[in-house]
Amino acid sequence: MNNNSAGYTSGSGNYPAGKSVRIIASVYSGYQFIAWCEGDSVISTSRNFDYIMPSRKVVLTAHFRYTPSNPGEPANKYTLKLMADPEGSGYFSNDNLFYEPGTHYSVYAYPHSGYVFKGWYRDHTLVSPSTPYAYTTGYANDTLLARFEYLPGNPGEPATGTGSLYNLSLLTPASEKGKTIAFPVHLFNRDTEIFATTFDLQFPQGALIDLANASLSGRKDGHTLSTEVLNDSTYRFAITGPDARALTGSSGILVTIPVTIPQEWEIDTTYPVVLANATVRTAGGTVNCPVKPGGIRVLSEEGALFASFYPDIYLNRAHFVNLSSPLAETYRWDFGDGTGSTEKSPLHSYETGGPYTVRLWVAQGTQTDSAQFNIVVTDKLHWRISGNFSLNTTLVDVRNFRSPDELFTLFSQAGIAGPSNIRVANGQSHALEIPLSMKDKLTVLCQKLKQTGHSITFSATDPAQQPVVDFKNTIDQEVLDLLIDLWNYLPVENVKFALQGVEMNSTAIRSFRSQQLCSGNASQALDFSGINPALTYSWKRISEPVSSEGYLTEGQQILPSMTLINPTEAPDTLIYEVNTSIPGTTFTKLLTLKLIVLPLLSGPPVVELPAAGSEQASTTVRFAWSTVHNAIYDLYIWEENAAPPAVPAFSGISVNNFTNSSFCKYGNTYHWKVVARGTCDSRSST
Incomplete structure (x- = not known):
């Protein structure tokens, strides 16, 4: 200079x-x-x-x-x-x-x-x-x-600089006097979960800070923001959430604060913003956090072309928010992975994790300017997904999917860390084409949901309209079986699923998958028109039961109630196949349902030891009785002159004997009985 x-x-x-x-x-x-x-x-x-x-x-x-x-x-x-x-x-x-x-x-x-x-x-x-x-x-x-x-190969100092596992940094947005900007605070955390953070921001004198409208980015997952005024230019920000829930993503804007640039500031000047007293809460506790300061640049009142942006990142999804001069007429992006865009504020999904240098060029006529930002996308091995998302074709946000393809692709790639909810926008077309590649992704996702026991709930932004998610293209028997299996883990709330444009009540399909009843009882009648009343259904028994009696073999539309008898000591299963046809598909079997008939207990247990009227030489008493299949046992013991108790002395015994040394006392006389309990009934000894 x-x-x-x-x-x-x-x-x-x-x-x-x-x-x-x-x-x-x-x-x-x-x-x-x-x-x-x-x-x-x-x-x-x-x-x-x-x-x-x-x-x-x-x-x-x-x-x-x-x-x-x-x-x-x-x-x-x-x-x-x-x-x-x-x-x-x-x-x-x-x-x-x-x-x-x-x-x-x-x-x-x-x-x-x-x-x-x-x-x-x-x-x-x-x-x-x-x-x-x-x-x-x-x-x-x-x-x-x-x-x-x-020191090549050195892992870096975890508390400093680009070698750090985490840092908070400020950018330097630019605008004209009198304008309000969204001042961003950026959190980088590489392979380290951050659960909460607190920091102070000191703004230049004269800046008008709108704390009431400061907002968290898409990295929140149940987190909230609180603020405190420390003096006329310094403010404290605290971001907290559920103890076990980390902020999502590995790099991106954490919070934005509306700041109005005062008229008395000088043009063509950068005013510093100080970030200090920063801490983060990791799995190991609360620690100091490295910071990078920033500023606010005041543009010429006549206007000046400049390029500026910030990234908001969730897993591999990066939303590049354009802060460039309103004079810019065209935009050109290089995402650092060989792809780009001409959108103003594009959303981009990276195929692999790692560091990327993102550049933006803006132009007004022959005048140009550019800006760049280094980002880090977490390696795919560390992607974990849960929480709230949306499915909206027009919304641009890292936690919004513009198509079911985007949604199911990311969920199939990430680890399922907990339950998720998808808010589905009304009045839009949400169709999922299922070529072989998507079939593989859905198979992987179904396996992950089975292993974790978590679900992905689809709910409507407007419950009165019930949006539809349509699964289409190449719906053969194998794909249909996969979808029916997957829908078990995709509950819906005022949202409908469809096959090739034909709406299907997936909740009803789940309810038809299995029914369990006790021998001698009537099964529940199943009206398959609840899936879609416009379709025609047929059903038939496809497995020969071992011993059950009273079942029907085939029919149309409704599977009637049946009184089923299982005379054996083991559960028996009847399997039915429900068929229908939908134009544009090649499957015939819609679903398979099971009727499980549980047996009654074969008889009461017979007491064996100690025998009636016998005398015991010790307070250690062994009780024994005959075995009853498919039962657990409750043992009742009471003194001779007392009323029989309503509650057993010992319950949930899994074998046909029980030894106790503390209940019976010398000189006392006792009565006892054993009750066998099964799923359907119970039988008491005499």
Whole structure:
């Protein structure tokens, strides 16, 4: 810079030839940016631009002009310059910090890949072994050197920089005076669950902070936000939730705060926002959290083209929220994985986890600007899914699916961590095509739901309208059997499922899958028109029961009530097949239902020991009786002159004997009996 009190820059470092480097100049109050120059040659008149590195060392200088609103001497402010040793081993949020004497703030150093932070130095003297470093501005310009050591393969220091497992960071959105911006706070947590966090934000004087409308992003999962005013410019934010429920995702915006830029702020100026006193609650407890500061940039009142955005990430889904100048006419995105978009604020799903550099180019006529953001997508092995989502073709959000394909794809890829709820939008078409690839995904999902016992509930945003999710294309017998099995774990609330456009009552289908009754009782009549009254149904018995009597073999529409007798000591099962046909499908069997007939107990237990009238030499008494199949036993014991008890002395005995040493006392006379209990009836000894 030609005047280090006029502003600060970022982008310096060691780069290979041909590398595109983002160069940024930020302007302090009372100054105006003129140009980037190499020697006497003007390189760019834009504060922010992309510089292609040549095959030589380059020194670029940012030139500024002093243009205060009220002419006079500038305020006594001093610069803290931050440098990395060796050069290119690390970076900082700002290369130069510019504050009045006595200002307290924290400075952070972030190591590049392979480097580990070793301390802050002034000249050759160690001033702090750790980052952040609590710095107080003095009455002179100052320089601090952040030293790093190259240790390739080192896992990094979990409390600092890009090697950290978590950090909170601020961005630098830009807008014009008088406008309200959504100021974002970004949480990065790599392979570490964060359950809660607390932090303080200090905004520049004059900024109007709308705490009442501060809101959590899609990363919440039952979490709530509370705020506290600490002084006229500092606020505390606390995000808490259920003890066992972590914030979702691994990188993305956590909270946004509406901030109105005051009219008295200087244009073409960046005002710093300080993030401090940050803690996070992990599985190991509450710990301090590294932070990165940010700012608010005030644009020229005439308007200026600029590119800006932030990512909101859930698992592999990233919503890139565009904060660029309203002057932008076109947008071009590079998601860092070989794909891109021309939407204003696109939603993108990454196939694999890992780091990605996302870039946005905006244009107005021939004028262009760009911005980039480094994100980390959690590896697929660590994806865990649960909580609330939506199915809406027009909503763009990381927890919204614009199609059933998106929904079932992600659920099949992630681990099922708990129950989920899908709010289905009304008045939209929600169709799932089922080619072979989707069939495989549904098979995997069904297996995961069976293993975990969790479910995915589909509920309507407007219960009066009952939206439909249509499963279509290649509905053969194998696919239908899979869907019927899967629907057992997809309960619906005012939502209907359909097959090839024909609505099906999946709740009724689940209720028809199995029925259990006791021998001698009547089965429940089953009216299959409850699935869809417009379809025709037939049913037939497809398995020969072992011994049950009184069943029907085939019929139409309704399977009547039947009094079924099972004379054996083992359960017996009748299996029926229910058939129908739907245009555009090739299946015939709709579902298989089972009628399980439980036997009655074969007889009462016969007491064996101790015999009636016998005398016992010890208070240790062994009771024994004959076996009754399919029963458990309750043992009743009472003194001779007492009434028989209503509650057994010992219950739930699984074998035909029981020994006790504490109940009976010397000199007393007792009566006893045993009751055999089965699922259908009970029998008592005499």
